[in-house]
Amino acid sequence: MSRLLESFRIALRGLVANKVRAALTMLGIIIGVAAVIALVSIGEGFSAYVSGELEGLGTRTLFVWTNRDAANPQQLTTADAEALADPLACPGIEAVAPAYQQGATATYAGIETSPNVSGVTPEYLTVQSYDMKVGRFIEQDDVDHRGRVAVLGSTPASDLFPGSAYPIGETIRLNDVPFEVIGVMAEKGSTGPMDNDDVVLIPLTTAQTRLFTVDTVRGDYVVSSINVLVQSEDMLDSTIEDVSAVLRERHRIQPGDTDDFQVRNPSDMVETVTGITTTLTIFLGAIAAISLLVGGIGIMNIMLVSVTERTREIGLRKAVGAGKSDILWQFLIEAVVMSLIGGLLGIGLGTAISQIAGSALDMQTVVSVNSVGLAFGFSAAVGVFFGIYPAMRAANLHPIDALRYE
Amino acid sequence: MIEPVIDVRDLTKVYQMGEVEVHALRGVSMQVMPGEMVAIMGPSGSGKSTLMNMLGCLDTPTSGEYYLEGAAVSDLNDQGLTSIRRHKVGFVFQTYNLLSRTSALANVEIPLIYGGVPRRQRRQRAIEALEMVGLGDRLHHQPNELSGGEQQRVAVARSLASEPAIILADEPTGNLDTRSGKEVMAVFQQLNRERGITVILVTHDPDIARHAQRIIWVRDGLVERAEQVGDRILADDSQGSEEDKGQAVAVAALDASGTFEEVAS
Structure with a gap:
């Protein structure tokens, strides 16, 4: 547990050492998550608005x-x-x-x-x-x-x-x-x-x-x-x-x-309209999710660069007693921390966008707990998914080869 | 009878370089007793660095046996090797391999992190290690603020921090001027004498090798010969003391495969 904490500390130090790079990498996730949150909440708000209007007609x-x-x-x-x-x-x-x-x-x-x-x-x-x-x-x-x-x-x-x-x-x-x-x-x-x-x-x-x-x-x-x-x-x-x-x-x-x-x-109409808006919401969310995916690829890219750049450091750490899992965690945590911070900022940005859009379009946009949880979970998953390959690559480096790397 | 701390038998290492098989080690056997300071010499490409990597558990041999403190190492898995690197051996490299933009103290703490030493204790032990190599006043300097000799001494402190029984140094003075090299060697000797740490170092330089008690020559992946140049400090010396003229050439027998064995005279 304490070793994990140390990996966490080392990972954070790694990020702080490359602030601009980390921030730019996070931007991909921020935009992706913000887009998902904003589009889904606007979609849901629209659908709630329309069905609310139609339900006024009476269900009997x-x-x-x-x-x-x-x-x-x-x-x-x-x-x-x-x-x-x-x-x-x-x-x-x-x-x-x-x-x-x-x-x-x-x-x-x-x-x-x-x-x-x-x-x-x-x-x-x-x-x-x-x-x-x-x-x-x-x-x-x-x-x-x-x-x-x-x-x-x-x-x-x-x-x-x-x-x-x-x-x-x-x-x-x-x-x-x-x-x-x-x-x-x-x-x-x-x-x-x-x-x-x-x-x-x-x-x-x-x-x-x-x-x-x-x-x-x-x-x-x-x-x-x-x-x-x-x-x-x-x-x-x-x-x-x-x-x-x-x-x-x-x-x-x-x-x-x-x-x-x-x-x-009227409830038929509600169903029809809700069906349309739900499809639209899913569609928009899916498009936004693609940008999240692209953000994830950005993370993987930068993590691979980071692993290559720090090959000698990895070799040294292994030579003085770091196990595979220590190195794996160090890089995985780095990727996940980036994607989670990006996710949190993205949720903030997305909420702001949906509020602005809500007041501009004069309807109630609700950032649901579901969409926040989904976006957060998804960005964590992106971090793990796209972080695991570079981290494994780092963990599996042979100490001698890594130390000799120029 | 004291058990050897390092006991290597018929170690071979074959690298696959594309189509070509490179036989870096062709069957090395050697023993190192606790508290010895041994220099390994040989021309470049003789396999001495490969041997060091095997001894330091940074690499695994193709065949042969390796006993470290009586325990078989040659068939340990990755995790077992990691544990040995973490607790039993300290490694010093020619190029220091300090983390840049990281203070001397933080550099020395690295092995202790992986050894699971709690934070405060870690700091304490790192400070002690740095004081031991005479850098008690340089704790918070970063590598680029230190001279080459000082950087190498930080690296020695790092190898010391986890209190290993053995320190392996691969050309520790290779990048240093004569004076800094001597400083570093003085540190090794002090550690060997005062703390009984077994030191094995690889070097090109006969002057450096003279600091050791025994020199092992390696050529073409085989132990060529061994020479006793000084007294073993802590090891069982009852046999060595019978040698004539004190600092005599150890009677060494090279068998057909080039295996070196010390033979009591």
Whole structure:
């Protein structure tokens, strides 16, 4: 043990004697480790960011919309939504919320804004998990009577009524059609590219008949999407099948033909996106690892030079009683110390880079314990792997040959 | 009867230099008694350095037997040889072989590091060794701050530090002027006389060889002859004392293979 300590001391002295060389050699490892740490943490941060955004959509929700890649897509209609709501056809469904969505101009007292206007049914509140701030949501009665009532998202509410927390009863105009404000929703934040707060919700029927010009399919009004809330997560798969079966039948799709609609679950998207970002992270990490490998080769190179340079010293040490293992440890420790110091500095540099990148890209980059451990372990392994050959070469030198070396 | 400290029998060494086999030693036999100071002389290429390397366990013979303090060395593995270099023999080289940019003290400590001597004790013993060679005031000088003679004395101190029974010196004065050479030889003699350390040295210089009690001539990988030039200090001298004229040529018998054996007259 004490001999190992001595080997350590001798190795450190060797490094200190060649400071510039040791520092340059370490630079290879520093850059390699920093690249691994930074790229992996940025990758993980990005993936966490994206899946966090997507999870905001809710894990029990299914989205149904028209598949525009199909040969002759038949658009979804209100009747489709009603068919899905039948508990005999789709037992797993808790609520169905068809929506018709379009941009419109909203004005009030000379202020103009362009929110997304959605025609919805009362179920929309539950399915999209909005909360009311003041007033009430759209009720079945409003839908039945095509009422000109509007529920404001937090963005148009503060745009149109700056300074007023209670705009209930005021009349706004959507594309010049007057609507009475009946409620304001609490802020929800954005999910992915969608701003859930820059919306104005009106009854579905009002949107289809009074505000916008909407196509009909066999007398039924078209909807842009049908959002479905499933009773529990483990019923997602069976419900997707039920929904597909109902819609295929209604759209008269022959067996073997592709669906003219898509049923998607946000967690599918999370999985897809996470899969992509994970692959990307691994890919970037692997590229960074190559630079670590190159750094390791740098260590081996300099250690070989060092062994050659110190051949006589090795011979002398052996002549006065150093065993093979003493010499082996001396050079191996030198290589490992270089790679470990390089690894530590690299972890520091990589963390700094990932912090800077995180604040520049406005996302949370986390340098995980895993990636630090991995980078540290990997750089130690690089030190051992690339140090062992030069060290063995030194240890196996014949004392006489080594002493005679010029 | 005192056992010889070094007992070599029919030692051969063959080097493979490319296609050619070089027979550096062709069957050397010799004995060295404890406390002797022996000089090995011979023209260059005679195999005397090779012999020294064998004696110092820096190299292994091709064939033959080597007993060091009664223990067979010739069939030791690398680890066993390392242990002998570490504890039993000290080596002094022609070119000193001190580590540059390292103080005299640190240089002398090196064998003690590998001997596993604890730090403080190590320092103490290194200081003592340097004082013994008269360099007590040069402990922290680096080799480039020392004269050749001083550097060689540091090397002698290094060989002493692990308190070996035998010191082997390969042309220790080869790179020194006459005066420094004498200083170094005086140190060897002192160590031999006062501490009873067996000293074997290789030299070209008859003046240097005269410091020894016995001279062994080597030629073409064989012991040519041996000559007693002075009294053995500590060894069993009962036989030697019967020799006429005190400092007489030891009666040596060379057998057919050139093996040297001392024969009591």
